[in-house]
Amino acid sequence: MTPLLIAVVVAATNRGVLVARSGSIQMFDRTATNVIWSAEGLPTPQRIVASNDQAVIIDPLASQIRMIDLATGNGPTIRTGETPIDGAFIDGRLYLLERDARALERIGKDGTRASISVAADPAFLRQVNDRLYVYSRAAGVLQEITTSPFAIRRSANVAPFASDFEADGKNGYFAYPRGGKIGIVSLAMMKPAGNIDVGAVPTDLAFASTGTTLTARSIAVADPSAKRVWMVEGAQSFTQAIARGFLRGLIGLGLYGGRASEFPTGVDRVIIRGSRSYAYDSSSGTLYRFSRSKSSVVTKSVGPQAFSAGPGGLYVWDETVRRLQRLDSNE
Amino acid sequence: MKGLLLIAFAASTAFGQTTRIASDFEIQQMERQVARSTDFLSQLSGHLNLGDLRLTRSENALAHIEYAKALEIASNERLAARRASEITRYATATSYAALAAAKLGDASNAFELSEEAIRYTSDSAKSWNLYASAMSGLGRPAKAVAASRNAVAIAEREPDKLDLAIYKYSLASSLLELNQTAEAEKLLVDVVNSLRSETFAPLRRDVARTESFEIYSTARGDPAAYISILNRSQLRLARLYEDRADLAHAREQYANVLAGRSDDPTALAAMARLARSAEERERYYAEAFDANPFSLPLVRDYQQYLRGGQPPTAVLGASTGSQIRLALQQMQRGELPAAIAIINTVLQKFPDNDTLLLLRREIEERRSAGPVVFRPQPTASDLRAIIAAFNDNRLTPDQRSQLDRMTFMSTAVFDQGPPFETGRIDDVPFRFSEPMKFSGNFASKVPQRLTYRILGATQQNGADALLLEPLRLEVPR
Numbered sequence: 165m166t167p168l169l170i171a172v173v174v175a176a177t178n179r180g181v182l183v184a185r186s187g188s189i190q191m192f193d194r195t196a197t198n199v200i201w202s203a204e205g206l207p208t209p210q211r212i213v214a215s216n217d218q219a220v221i222i223d224p225l226a227s228q229i230r231m232i233d234l235a236t237g238n239g240p241t242i243r244t245g246e247t248p249i250d251g252a253f254i255d256g257r258l259y260l261l262e263r264d265a266r267a268l269e270r271i272g273k274d275g276t277r278a279s280i281s282v283a284a285d286p287a288f289l290r291q292v293n294d295r296l297y298v299y300s301r302a303a304g305v306l307q308e309i310t311t312s313p314f315a316i317r318r319s320a321n322v323a324p325f326a327s328d329f330e331a332d333g334k335n336g337y338f339a340y341p342r343g344g345k346i347g348i349v350s351l352a353m354m355k356p357a358g359n360i361d362v363g364a365v366p367t368d369l370a371f372a373s374t375g376t377t378l379t380a381r382s383i384a385v386a387d388p389s390a391k392r393v394w395m396v397e398g399a400q401s402f403t404q405a406i407a408r409g410f411l412r413g414l415i416g417l418g419l420y421g422g423r424a425s426e427f428p429t430g431v432d433r434v435i436i437r438g439s440r441s442y443a444y445d446s447s448s449g450t451l452y453r454f455s456r457s458k459s460s461v462v463t464k465s466v467g468p469q470a471f472s473a474g475p476g477g478l479y480v481w482d483e484t485v486r487r488l489q490r491l492d493s494n495e
Numbered sequence: 496m497k498g499l500l501l502i503a504f505a506a507s508t509a510f511g512q513t514t515r516i517a518s519d520f521e522i523q524q525m526e527r528q529v530a531r532s533t534d535f536l537s538q539l540s541g542h543l544n545l546g547d548l549r550l551t552r553s554e555n556a557l558a559h560i561e562y563a564k565a566l567e568i569a570s571n572e573r574l575a576a577r578r579a580s581e582i583t584r585y586a587t588a589t590s591y592a593a594l595a596a597a598k599l600g601d602a603s604n605a606f607e608l609s610e611e612a613i614r615y616t617s618d619s620a621k622s623w624n625l626y627a628s629a630m631s632g633l634g635r636p637a638k639a640v641a642a643s644r645n646a647v648a649i650a651e652r653e654p655d656k657l658d659l660a661i662y663k664y665s666l667a668s669s670l671l672e673l674n675q676t677a678e679a680e681k682l683l684v685d686v687v688n689s690l691r692s693e694t695f696a697p698l699r700r701d702v703a704r705t706e707s708f709e710i711y712s713t714a715r716g717d718p719a720a721y722i723s724i725l726n727r728s729q730l731r732l733a734r735l736y737e738d739r740a741d742l743a744h745a746r747e748q749y750a751n752v753l754a755g756r757s758d759d760p761t762a763l764a765a766m767a768r769l770a771r772s773a774e775e776r777e778r779y780y781a782e783a784f785d786a787n788p789f790s791l792p793l794v795r796d797y798q799q800y801l802r803g804g805q806p807p808t809a810v811l812g813a814s815t816g817s818q819i820r821l822a823l824q825q826m827q828r829g830e831l832p833a834a835i836a837i838i839n840t841v842l843q844k845f846p847d848n849d850t851l852l853l854l855r856r857e858i859e860e861r862r863s864a865g866p867v868v869f870r871p872q873p874t875a876s877d878l879r880a881i882i883a884a885f886n887d888n889r890l891t892p893d894q895r896s897q898l899d900r901m902t903f904m905s906t907a908v909f910d911q912g913p914p915f916e917t918g919r920i921d922d923v924p925f926r927f928s929e930p931m932k933f934s935g936n937f938a939s940k941v942p943q944r945l946t947y948r949i950l951g952a953t954q955q956n957g958a959d960a961l962l963l964e965p966l967r968l969e970v971p972r
Contacts, residue, residue, distance in 0.1 A: 171603045186603075208603045225606045225635070246637040264641035285617070285645055301617050302645045325618035341582065341615050365582045367614065389580040430577055432614075446611055447577040447585065468607075 175212035176474025179234040184209035194476035196490040203237035215253035252291040261289040288329040299329040320354040363387035388430030437473040540713040553850035566595035586615040590625040597632035620649040636672035683732040760786035784816030789850040801827040833957025875921035885952035907945040924960035933968040944969040
């Protein structure tokens with residue numbers, strides 16, 4: 165991210181590609197050439213969350229959201245608690261994380277609202293099936309929230325100050341840039357389940373594979389200091405490890421030596437969609453495509469939210485020509 | 496020595512909050528620092544402080560240039576740090592880039608940069624304080640409060656009490672912007688008591704030994720940070736007391752500020768507001784204007800005082816502050832040409848000063864006073880518009896011809912006489928071309944009905960005035 169990059173958010177959805185810019189929203193088809201509909205937007209959009217038929221444009225600076233019907237572009241603009249940063253749709257309801265209000269708010273289809281308080285600095289919201297997990301970064305608290313009833317079910321004290329949190333069906337993974345490690349929390353037990361030492365400054369995580377009987381789930385870890393994306397195993401149970409013929413325990417390095425991709429600049433975000441892997445350098449706005457050991461530049465000077473990999477390919481907003489481009493078609 | 500300690504600075508429009516002296520001395524110090532140093536922190540703090548100092552003097556264009564330089568320096572530093580794979584250095588530079596962007600009013604960029612920095616350093620109270628300062632600068636106190644709470648929570652687990660005081664002060668400042676005064680007051684009392692406690696006695700001795708007194712928003716080193724945060728906290732607390740009419744405690748805190756820095760304009764102006772006598776008030780106003788002649792809140796405060804009707808004491812001395820105070824008194828008396836002459840003189844020395852430009856614009860607007868209308872019984876604004884039209888040579892030949900033909904009638908009060916030469920019509924000064932005697936028994940200082948022709952515009956004791964030809968004087972019915 166350089167100061168010259170314009171705030172644009174792109175999200176590839178099942179219905180097309182949403183582009184939110186200051187004051188406007190457009191839905192493009194998957195070729196990125198035809199506008200399906202246009203609508204009024206928010207002043208400083210930062211994030212889009214979409215379900216099959218709905219989306220929400222989130223403006224944390226203005227503390228506003230715009231609900232969107234993906235088919236028509238219609239929907240209300242809503243004032244929220246302070247600094248909404250992320251959301252999730254479950255059963256047509258939006259669950260919105262309002263960081264500086266320290267709240268998770270539920271907004272129903274009919275506009276009814278309910279809210280629960282969460283711990284200090286709730287920086288991440290993740291959905292696992294019908295449950296939500298909120299990681300409060302400064303407090304070092306992971307809270308499990310059920311949607312029916314809408315309530316905090318369980319809490320766990322975890323290490324604070326992670327820069328990313330991801331959750332699969334079994335575990336939560338936390339990136340600790342200062343500590344150079346990935347923390348693991350068992351979601352079944354809601355207890356810390358170990359650490360994985362990774363690189364110098366692990367900053368961002370993405371699930372790279374779900375694992376097989378021979379391999380554990382692998383996680384891609386962006387490390388801007390090492391200018392690499394590390395691939396490491398996630399947690400595996402004792403039984404799984406024995407079944408694979410070797411026991412490395414819950415704490416350990418990656419399965420394969422040298423499984424890291426090198427980049428000309430430090431990358432701090434990693435995005436994996438199916439077989440396609442991307443890494444992003446926020447300092448220069450450079451987006452890379454990478455495989456196990458190779459990387460190549462996809463585009464430069466693009467904002468951190470101005471690209472999206474999803475159904476149809478990789479979409480990038482090019483501010484210099486003010487056009488949406490499809491760079492990596494998978495159709 | 497520490498790195499930089501950022502003390503929340505807000506060029507608030509509310510008088511006396513965190514605006515502080517913009518002395519020539521501090522500007523010279525910072526200009527020297529920028530000229531002599533090459534390291535990132537010296538350059539950055541130099542330009543940020545210069546911007547803030549310029550802002551207190553209403554030199555907004557110059558402040559903008561300084562903030563733009565700070566942004567450029569921080570942006571270069573963050574790219575260099577990233578190339579060198581020094582992520583903490585990168586995050587620090589990014590935080591300062593966010594602050595500079597906020598000071599430039601670029602909300603979107605400031606927010607994104609703040610978010611980027613905090614990804615890597617969410618465990619750093621200093622980073623959260625910078626985040627809070629950026630949000631405060633953007634007028635987002637709720638976001639600033641949230642960030643400050645994180646800073647305070649982290650700093651409370653650390654041994655450095657000076658840092659904690661700074662973060663508590665930042666939190667209190669943002670809470671005050673949200674009108675959450677109870678928590679803010681508790682924080683400020685804690686901060687002031689802590690800073691004045693024995694814990695900081697060694698630091699106070701350092702300050703005394705080095706005769707330090709400068710106050711900066713981005714302070715380098717503990718003594719500078721101590722002086723600055725004590726000054727700001729006491730000012731905030733004093734204002735809070737003043738706002739709830741607890742004047743004794745307010746005076747006490749302002750006096751404490753002045754004990755540390757006798758020429759603090761915010762405290763001086765506050766003491767003027769809270770003065771117990773006219774003489775004391777004028778003295779404090781004079782000192783406040785000398786300390787910062789261009790503080791717009793101070794100007795407005797003084798104008799409000801002048802409108803109260805209490806005749807101010809004569810302005811003595813030739814300082815810039817005295818000149819501005821004299822110009823404001825002249826504006827109040829309607830002596831607009833004299834006032835604008837002073838403002839123009841000061842503007843030659845301070846050409847980029849927005850307070851001076853604003854005052855000149857206001858005087859010009861008062862002198863122009865709307866469209867020219869000729870009515871047999873003119874209002875004061877009609878007469879001012881005619882004066883302005885003469886001064887600007889805007890009267891058309893037709894209007895001049897019409898004016899020559901018309902006679903007007905107004906209620907006039909002569910200054911002295913008979914014979915009569917000068918006076919006022921609804922506060923608009925006028926004079927005759929020579930002293931006149933009228934048949935009948937008329938006195939000065941009482942309303943009379945005057946029939947007259949308008950010959951032109953002139954000046955009367957520094958004020959715009961009408962030049963009239965009297966035709967008849969009568970006792971009002």
